Amino acid sequence: MFLARVYVTLKPAVNDPQGLTILGGLHTLGFASVEQVRMGKYLEIRVDAPDADAARAQVEAMCRKLLANPVIEEFRFELDAPAPAAG
Amino acid sequence: MIDQSTLDEIALSWEEYRLIAQRLGREPNPLELGLFGALWSEHCGYKNSKPLLRLFPTEGEHVLVGAGKENAGAVAIGHGLAIVMKIESHNHPSAIEPYQGAATGVGGIVRDIFTMGARPIALLNSLRFGPLSEARNRYLFGGVVGGISDYGNCLGIPNVGGEVVFGPPYSGNPLVNAMCVGLVEADGMVRAVASGPGNLLMIVGADTGRDGIHGASGLASRTFEEERELRSAVQVGNPFMEKLLLEACLELVQTGWIVGLQDLGAAGLTSAAVESGAKGGAGVEIDVLQVPRRETGMDPYEVMLSESQERMLVVVRRGYQDRVKTLFDKWGLHCALIGRVIPEPEARILEGARVVAAVPLAILTAPPLYRRQGAPSSEVARLRAYDLSSLPDAPPGGMSWSGALLALLASPNIASKRSVYRQYDHQVLINTVVPPGGDAAVLRIKGTPKGIALATDGNGRLCYLDPFAGGAIAVAEAARNVVCAGAEPLALTNCLNFGNPERPEVYYQLEECIKGMSEMCQRLGVPVISGNVSLYNETAGQAVYPTPVVGMLGLLPDVTRHCTPAFKAAGDAVYLLGADLAAGATTGPEALAGSEYLAHLHGLVAGRPEIDLELEARVQQLCLEGIRQSWVRSAHDCSDGGLAVALAECCIAGGLGFTASALPQPGRADALLFGEAQSRIVVSVAPEHALALEERAQTLNVPLIALGAVGGDRLALRPWVDLPVAAAQDAWEHGLERAAGS
């Protein structure tokens, strides 16, 4: 069992109103040092695969096919060494 | 042996514990005690309110399902159709987590409606918050509205009305009352009943987790300080799952494969199984090991008391379980067989083969009822006796009367709520004839010429000053609102939001409010068909204003003849029904009692509100007849902010001005412009019908004043008020957004 931590983020050129709103909120709270906030999605995916390469290939396909919309989003992920299944 | 902390956890007293042991003839085990804690809570058992709720008139020729019989009440509207409706609070969960609290409040009330086989066709929300000047209140307001918006919109049920009111006693104690209205063929209603030994119990929807344990006994029966530690009791809603359940259940009720349907709300499986068993005159047996779980290691206590959302209990005819499962599979819903109906009238809980609880339903469903002694607080007596004539007859701070009107129009309680309701889908199902923003929403009933009008109302400030009058006014105003839309009030549902009833001043408020509501219901001939009670709404010993919220249903025989507050044409004569030129009640200081003007501009909550029940009924009759005769072209309840605000709202809605030619004299200008004497409606009438209205008013013994005429682009109540309608519109349209800083 592999654990993939997938990050889906907006492409740099795409406007991010949620990020801007959070930025404004942080400034209101006194975090004046914050220069930029970009909001994204984080997913944890447990994959049963024979080896890391196979798991990586599967996760890559999932991201391309469903998890990210290539028009506005990009993705990256980390793959953890075999982990015990949850609960 | 039981200890204090265990009893505290489930909010039962020692006396109640002893009563349980005595009736059982033995000590209950911890699981059994948990069942009692849930079912004997105020939320499920109504132990403080039930004796008072009996005062409500619940019978009527249209009533098909009366109050307290099923998940919601039902009335016939002709054409073989029935309207099913109920309002319910989700105050405590919303105080802790406003977004999820409000969202799951919507989810719960929607399940109450489709549980009866009715398709939900409308939602309304009656909300109360503390002043927007406090950051916490802005957070609660935004979160609650967001939760309602996201959950309701995802379900595809139009959110057509309600109220948003702000006042200091609601700081930290927001009220979130959600109302749902459904439509069903009158002979197609389903009961929440488990009957016929051998029939099967199935659970469908979300898996069961540890969320919401002690929601009923813990949250709704305690005050807020204790509750902040009970955060784990917050449930998270899944509107998509609810939408699937809704469609699947409506398909299921058409099949004849089931005997009953019950949603899992407060106290989860415990309350659903016990209440449907008790109603069916049978017993229920549930094996907790068969209940699908979201978490591992849950014990029977947790499974039975979980308040995980979006779950339903289905009582299936023996032999039909496979067909039921296939139907749910089609909708992608998991269901599981968890038990059966048994002949012995008891709740029998199994963990595999082992019986872990067995309690007679008759004991579980008969909590002790408390009749307490109420007494008004000395503070309220002082405010009531306040000499309003000692106030200078002028707005504070050198403000002009026009300035005072603009300030009131911009005040969050009076300003347009468009910034809220535009976040709610109010059109889906394409029945919405009059959208939110008027006195009442009007929906058509497809396939018939009919329409229904819906409104909620309840003025906590007035109830605080005089709970009897305030209770009567809540019913009167809600009825007046649907009358102004051209509908005859048919039935109501109500949600009673109060503080801790163990305190005499709160019990007094509860009792007097219910009495006032009941008398107005009697006089108007409107039965109470459903309701909900939310007590213990307080922080640090400070209760909310006593706030009964009335949800009113009205019927229009011909929906095309509905009415709105908007002035329609220049030259139309404008009348104030329910007042005459010499009326002291309209221009005397007493008219200011509990008014928005006093509260918002003078920071004063004082005086004693009054209502004449007989006059109210006659005014409503005149207005309704006027609309039905097509004499009346616009009608608007004259309430919050008084006559000047009502006239301004009619002008803004119609994009037309108004000039007064006659106003009540003599008396105080503040009372005339902003006083909130009851039983008054502003109507506009085409000149050729003016005489007919006046004659009918005389016959019905309803006083009225010909105030002036529609026309121009200014609102002129000279010598006090004279301003462009556009200025009034700007104040009114943007007031709430400006106050909320959004």
Add this chain to the structure above:
Amino acid sequence: MKFGVVVFPGTWSDMDCYHVLDTVLHQEVRYLWHQETDLGGADCVILPGGFSYGDYLRAGALARFAPIMGAVADFAARGGLVLGICNGFQILCESGLLPGVLMRNRHLQFRCQWVHLRAERATTPFSGAMQPGQVLRMPISHGEGNYYADAETLAELERRGQVVFRYCAADGRITEGANPNGALRNIAGIVNREGNVLGMMPHPERCCEPLVGGADGLLVFQSLVQSSLKALGAV
């Protein structure tokens, strides 16, 4: 004319579309369940509004993989008429049947309100009953209607005249104030290059009877019916 109205789990404008086509326009109409793979001989397929699969992940992202969508894509490729309304527009974009994407509204809030639209083209099967430049009044009801595409795609949409509806002021001017969600170039509805697939955020099915506030939506459905009659005439 025969219409098919697709029902995904979470769809809610299906009944509204059905009501208008059946009761108001007296056309033949049937529901198409998302697990079907056959369009039942429909001349026009409607992907209605709602929150298919809860709009979880992204609006429309999961619906595009439903079995019915394979049939819809084949149908569209053969020139069949496909109308995506609101969530249907989102699904068409996610499926690649239309370019671009519908992002969260700029102000982050859901909006249910009436808007004005300018019909930019009256030569599509969805707008043939309109006058070019005609201003229509229709409701919107969405949280993710903020149309986005990269500059190149936008330029091509404009060059090929694929923008069918734009949010406008009551007098037809295209203004920032008339844009309810931040959509680029006030885009409210577009067609594919071939002109047989239209996606639009406003709800024409909600305004086909004056009693519920307006009837401009009829023009969309009447355009479809007219185009089908024309097609029959051509045969």
